[in-house]
Amino acid sequence: TTIACIFDLDGVLVDTAVYHYQAWKKLANSLGFDFSHEQNEQLKGVNRMRSLDKILDWGGVQKNNEEKEELATLKNTWYVDMISKMSAAEVLPGSLELLQALHAKGIKIALGSASKNSGLILERTNLTHFFDAIVDGNAVTTSKPDPEVFVKGAELLKAAAENCIVFEDASAGVEAAIAAKMTVVGVGEEKNLPGADIWVKDLSAVSVQQLIDLVVQKNK
Numbered sequence: 522t523t524i525a526c527i528f529d530l531d532g533v534l535v536d537t538a539v540y541h542y543q544a545w546k547k548l549a550n551s552l553g554f555d556f557s558h559e560q561n562e563q564l565k566g567v568n569r570m571r572s573l574d575k576i577l578d579w580g581g582v583q584k585n586n587e588e589k590e591e592l593a594t595l596k597n598t599w600y601v602d603m604i605s606k607m608s609a610a611e612v613l614p615g616s617l618e619l620l621q622a623l624h625a626k627g628i629k630i631a632l633g634s635a636s637k638n639s640g641l642i643l644e645r646t647n648l649t650h651f652f653d654a655i656v657d658g659n660a661v662t663t664s665k666p667d668p669e670v671f672v673k674g675a676e677l678l679k680a681a682a683e684n685c686i687v688f689e690d691a692s693a694g695v696e697a698a699i700a701a702k703m704t705v706v707g708v709g710e711e712k713n714l715p716g717a718d719i720w721v722k723d724l725s726a727v728s729v730q731q732l733i734d735l736v737v738q739k740n741k
């Protein structure tokens with residue numbers, strides 16, 4: 522079996538989930554409210570405008586479209602300030618090693634991210650060259666949990682969905698991968714990522730052979 526791998530970016534390959542959280546928290550605080558860690562889980566994998574809608578909802582704050590654009594831009598300015606200072610040291614444990622091992626075996630690799638900042642992040646962390654295809658927030662019209670981002674990734678890799686493995690830290694992303702009929706490695710806890718095929722703390726716990734076995738097993 523020839524597998525193909527589609528990686529989420531924030532929280533899977535790089536430690537940017539914490540920057541998103543800090544920037545959204547700063548925005549909410551500036552509007553006079555706060556939100557919890559549990560609520561923050563619901564923002565993972567969700568695109569910028571949908572995230573803002575959820576946050577405003579939690580704060581019971583109403584804004585018109587023009588104000589929302591301004592707030593989203595403000596949050597992104599803070600976020601871009603943070604990610605502009607990133608380095609390869611912020612690649613999460615095991616991610617570089619797994620990308621290298623997949624690349625060495627000639628296994629195709631795509632990015633499947635909701636972020637419009639993926640280009641900058643991949644560049645700052647020296648990961649760009651690993652990707653045969655990049656599908657990010659600039660390339661899709663619908664947000665995870667819609668499967669579009671992964672379906673496009675598989676298309677670009679010329680891979681059948683049943684041979685694709687998605688790596689996700691977000692519940693919305695796991696849902697999207699399931700809807701795309703792909704195998705899912707949940708990066709995080711089972712309780713936060715229902716429906717994944719396996720769960721790992723980070724990618725250091727994953728070998729290429731294990732991924733191939735997982736797909737073979739699932740397609741039986």
Ligand code: BG6
Pocket residue numbers: 530531541564565566567568569572597634635636637638639658691
């Ligand atoms: C996802 C993150 O990867 O990208 C979300 O998990 C984020 O938290 C989304 O909102 C969009 O990112 P950006 O960089 O386009 O604001």
Ligand code: MG
Pocket residue numbers: 529530531532533565566689690691694
């Ligand atoms: Mg993520």
